Amino acid sequence: MSELHDPPTAQQLVESVREWLETDVFPQVEGRLQFHTRVAMNVLAMVERELELGEAQNENYAEGLAAFQCSSEAELAEKIRTGALLSQEDEVEEFVMNSVIQKLRVANPKYLRDE
Amino acid sequence: MESIPSTPEELSLAITAATGLDGISQLRRLTGGASRETWSFRVGEEQRIIQRQRLTSPRDMHVEVGVLEAAYAAGVPVPRVLASSRDLVGDNPVGTQFMIVNAFEGETIARKILRDDEYAAARKTLPAQFGSALGKLHRMNSAVDGLEDVDQIAFYQEHLRDCGQSHPAFEIAFRWLEENRPPVGRRCLVHGDFRMGNLIIGNEGLRAVLDWELAHIGDPAEDLGWLCVRAWRFGGAGPVGGIGAYEDLLEAYGEASGEYISLETLRWWEVLGTVKWGLMCISQAAYHLTGSVRSHELAAIGRRVCENEYDALLAIRELKKGKGSTRV
Numbered sequence: 001m002s003e004l005h006d007p008p009t010a011q012q013l014v015e016s017v018r019e020w021l022e023t024d025v026f027p028q029v030e031g032r033l034q035f036h037t038r039v040a041m042n043v044l045a046m047v048e049r050e051l052e053l054g055e056a057q058n059e060n061y062a063e064g065l066a067a068f069q070c071s072s073e074a075e076l077a078e079k080i081r082t083g084a085l086l087s088q089e090d091e092v093e094e095f096v097m098n099s100v101i102q103k104l105r106v107a108n109p110k111y112l113r114d115e
Numbered sequence: 116m117e118s119i120p121s122t123p124e125e126l127s128l129a130i131t132a133a134t135g136l137d138g139i140s141q142l143r144r145l146t147g148g149a150s151r152e153t154w155s156f157r158v159g160e161e162q163r164i165i166q167r168q169r170l171t172s173p174r175d176m177h178v179e180v181g182v183l184e185a186a187y188a189a190g191v192p193v194p195r196v197l198a199s200s201r202d203l204v205g206d207n208p209v210g211t212q213f214m215i216v217n218a219f220e221g222e223t224i225a226r227k228i229l230r231d232d233e234y235a236a237a238r239k240t241l242p243a244q245f246g247s248a249l250g251k252l253h254r255m256n257s258a259v260d261g262l263e264d265v266d267q268i269a270f271y272q273e274h275l276r277d278c279g280q281s282h283p284a285f286e287i288a289f290r291w292l293e294e295n296r297p298p299v300g301r302r303c304l305v306h307g308d309f310r311m312g313n314l315i316i317g318n319e320g321l322r323a324v325l326d327w328e329l330a331h332i333g334d335p336a337e338d339l340g341w342l343c344v345r346a347w348r349f350g351g352a353g354p355v356g357g358i359g360a361y362e363d364l365l366e367a368y369g370e371a372s373g374e375y376i377s378l379e380t381l382r383w384w385e386v387l388g389t390v391k392w393g394l395m396c397i398s399q400a401a402y403h404l405t406g407s408v409r410s411h412e413l414a415a416i417g418r419r420v421c422e423n424e425y426d427a428l429l430a431i432r433e434l435k436k437g438k439g440s441t442r443v
Contacts, residue, residue, distance in 0.1 A: 036411070076283045080286035081290075092287070097432075099284075100425050100428060103424075106418075108418070108419070
């Protein structure tokens with residue numbers, strides 16, 4: 001697929017700002033500003049991971065939803081609520097757990113426990 | 116309407132006018148939450164705290180004043196209310212509802228309490244002290260007016276329906292919570308937000324329980340479960356606030372209250388608390404998304420919802436196995 005935009009990629013641009021925060025800003029600030037700088041670095045790292053993984057994750061999610069005859073996440077939530085998927089309860093739970101793990105791989109991979 | 120005193124000078128004069136407290140010095144603002152602001156000041160050698168409601172807050176701080184007074188009388192370690200807008204006759208020079216309490220020395224930052232050497236001894240005694248403080252609190256006899264008693268599952272299901280997002284993991288959790296709801300226990304006053312961050316800790320242990328604005332009538336196990344939610348472990352290993360074992364909390368609680376809560380019931384409330392914190396993360400991010408407070412910190416909390424989905428599903432999986440149930 002051809003890309004319209006010139007390098008650096010969005011991921012590389014975000015990475016450059018995060019690195020600047022880490023090396024130049026963070027060591028120079030303290031207290032509340034340091035805390036908010038750390039939050040900003042974490043947010044940018046999250047965006048980098050989403051740019052790397054997000055597209056494939058979205059495709060997989062749509063496929064997984066379709067396997068339960070759901071065209072959207074909202075539809076899956078509704079079917080769980082009303083008990084329409086009770087006959088496939090274990091499969092649904094496994095799929096939902098896996099989708100939550102995919103979200104954590106972007107939001108906070110360190111949160112995942114070794115299993 | 117007169118304007119609300121906002122500078123330290125104005126507020127200082129207003130406090131004196133409202134309460135007769137004279138010789139106020141070193142008045143400075145500590146924090147400003149969504150519902151209230153907190154200032155510290157000195158009167159002579161004594162350190163004092165004033166909390167003042169925001170105009171936009173729907174909460175009635177006078178209910179909390181009543182709760183604090185009752186808890187103090189029952190021997191729960193809490194700040195003592197020295198003055199409040201509840202007892203004013205006529206105008207309130209401070210502008211909105213307020214209360215003045217004594218200040219405690221000590222630490223509230225969980226990461227320090229969990230890791231610093233000076234709290235090593237405290238960490239050993241805290242889980243039992245938490246149990247004992249909660250036991251006393253739940254055994255309080257005095258009635259406090261204005262406290263709500265709502266069904267926690269129904270309340271948070273409605274919250275999920277109204278948040279404008281879909282969360283299949285929370286739907287699974289609510290199904291499990293409904294199917295496994297423990298028998299309805301005694302109703303009593305519960306703190307509603309008893310966790311690291313709202314507790315003042317000294318190197319010898321628990322000094323004071325703060326932030327009673329979410330106090331309500333509920334099941335006593337609710338407070339114990341909330342304390343064990345993973346978010347309040349701040350990376351610590353023990354399930355009780357990151358430092359202790361379930362058994363230590365339950366045993367001390369039983370001794371103080373005469374009521375022994377089962378581990379199963381505690382874990383049920385922990386799962387409910389996990390879902391509840393997940394929904395609260397959605398609300399926090401919404402403050403940013405709707406523009407009422409612009410903040411990247413609040414925005415980022417929206418991406419912590421899935422931590423709670425993960426914990427809730429893990430706990431449910433574990434508890435199903437523990438019970439040996441293999442439902443098809």
